[in-house]
Structures are given as structure tokens and as C-alpha cells.
Amino acid sequence: METTRTDLNPATIAAVRATVPMPELTAFYDSAYDRVTExxxxxxxxxxxxxxxxxxxxxxxxxxxxxxxVVEGAALGESSEGVExxxxxGGAALVLIHTGSYDGLSDAWSRLEQERAALGLEGRGDFWEEYVTDPAPDGDPDLNITRLVLPLRVDA
Incomplete structure (x- = not known):
């Protein structure tokens, strides 16, 4: 797991936003991805x-x-049955690629946060995970690839 610093381009996304109780997180993800795909x-x-x-x-x-x-062929502001x-x-960010079970994501985020602090950088306040591989129900979770993205605050 190596942390890299990069500049991200803005991206057009189709997504569902909600405030979700932690125990309902998996169900929210499943529902949101289905809704966006539809x-x-x-x-x-x-x-x-x-x-x-x-x-x-x-x-x-x-x-x-x-x-x-991330989607193409959609205009900002469009919506479809709760999908916006x-x-x-975009902007400056630190990125770390985690290979393994989702159970290891907390440790991967801790490592990324330690790298940020060691570099004297400040996070923007938001962050995301990109699920590079689509985990199969009968697949090996140790083969999951997740890209962790920590946007950085940049002084004007």
C-alpha cells in the first residue's frame, strides 16, 4: 500500500445521497447502486x-x-427517480490502493491519515472509496481492490 499525491479532475456522477444509520450502510449501498444502474x-x-x-x-x-x-452522457442537475x-x-488529493477484505479498510484509512499528517497537509473534510473490483458473493475478499481518496485543503 503506497500513498500517492495526485490532482483529480472533477467528475460528473449519478448518485443517491442520504444520512444513514451505520447498521444500515450495506443495505443503503446495495439500494443506491441498483437505483443508479436502473x-x-x-x-x-x-x-x-x-x-x-x-x-x-x-x-x-x-x-x-x-x-x-461516474457517468457520461448526463447533464449536471438532471435527476431520475431520486438519482441526482x-x-x-476535483483538486489535490492523497490516494491509497487497498487490496484485501473490506475489514481492512479502517486500518488502510488510518495509514492514509498518518501519511497526511506526516506530510503536514490538511484534509478537505470529505473522502471517498472507489470499489475498483466488484466483489462476488462466492469470491475471495482478499482480492478486493479499493481506492481510498482523501481530498486536500489547498490554501488560496
Whole structure:
């Protein structure tokens, strides 16, 4: 797991945002991805990236979360049955690729946060996970690949 610093381009996303109790997180993800996939098919949008979970603040017992996909062929502001097309902002970020079970994501985020602090950088306040591989129910969770993205605050 190596941390890299990068500049992200803004991305057009189709997604569902909600504040979800932590025990309902998995069900929210499943529902949101299904809804976005259905909306993309209905509206003619093309899914152009892996599923993501965009956390708007640090989770507690409740999680302010947007889940969806980067899309092409959709205009900002469009919506379809609760799925909104909006922009995921770009900018400076630290990125870490985690390979393994989702159970290891907490440790991976801790490592990324330690790297951020060691570099003297400040996070923007939001962060996201991109689920590069689509985990299969009978697949090996140790082969999951998740891209952790920590946007950085940049002084004006």
C-alpha cells in the first residue's frame, strides 16, 4: 500500500445521497447502486467508473453518504427517480490502493491519515472509496481492490 499525491479532475456522477444509520450502510449501498444502474439505463447515461461511496464527514453512528457511479452522457442537475446528477469536485488529493477484505479498510484509512499528517497537509473534510473490483458473493475478499481518496485543503 503506497500513498500517492495526485490532482483529480472533477467528475460528473449519478448518485443517491442520504444520512444513514451505520447498521444500515450495506443495505443503503446495495439500494443506491441498483437505483443508479436502473436510472442510467432509463436515461441513457453511461456508467464510466467503479462504484463509490463518498463520505461528506467523518462517520459516527450516522453516515452522510453519497453512493453511485461516474457517468457520461448526463447533464449536471438532471435527476431520475431520486438519482441526482451532480459533480464530484476535483483538486489535490492523497490516494491509497487497498487490496484485501473490506475489514481492512479502517486500518488502510488510518495509514492514509498518518501519511497526511506526516506530510503536514490538511484534509478537505470529505473522502471517498472507489470499489475498483466488484466483489462476488462466492469470491475471495482478499482480492478486493479499493481506492481510498482523501481530498486536500489547498490554501488560496
Amino acid at each position: 436510472a442510467a439505463g432509463r436515461e441513457g447515461w453511461t456508467i464510466a467508473g467503479p462504484a463509490f461511496g463518498w463520505y461528506h464527514s467523518m462517520p459516527t453512528d450516522m453516515v452522510d453518504l453519497t453512493a453511485g457511479f 446528477v451532480t459533480e464530484m469536485p
